[in-house]
């Protein structure tokens with residue numbers, strides 16, 4: 001069996017960085033020991049399919065099930081996004097940098113600049 005992580009991360013946004021480290025370390029691990037390793041073994045198509053399913057489940061939770069379900073489905077969604085990033089070779093730092101770059105630019109301003117091109 002794969003050993004559980006020694007210490008749980010703080011329950012804040014940095015948990016995604018820790019999760020990405022754990023997920024990346026599961027690449028090439030025995031699929032019978034790890035759900036993440038099983039997903040990697042099934043390939044990128046399966047990982048993308050799972051991410052899509054979790055997105056749909058999050059939508060259903062928001063539309064019909066209430067905040068507690070939105071929380072649990074969002075956690076499933078972000079876990080599967082971490083696996084997708086690891087599969088695609090995208091470290092979360094790159095996403096954080098892109099979000100930071102966009103900070104303070106209204107989506108309306110960005111769209112207007114794009115559609116004027």
Ligand SMILES: N=c1c2ncn([C@@H]3O[C@H](COP(=O)(O)OP(=O)(O)OP(=O)(O)O)[C@@H](O)[C@H]3O)c2ncn1[C@@H]1O[C@H](COP(=O)(O)O)[C@@H](O)[C@H]1O
Nearest residue numbers: 002004005019022023026033034035036037050075076079
């Ligand atoms: N955060 C998660 C996490 N969130 C959700 N899941 C799994 O994602 C799956 C959700 O998919 P479904 O609800 O569709 O359940 P399912 O029917 O089992 O899925 P499929 O058979 O369709 O693939 C469940 O099996 C959950 O257990 C997770 N599995 C792992 N992690 C993290 O990843 C770490 C490593 O996990 P292992 O790779 O299993 O060691 C863990 O310590 C956790 O920190």
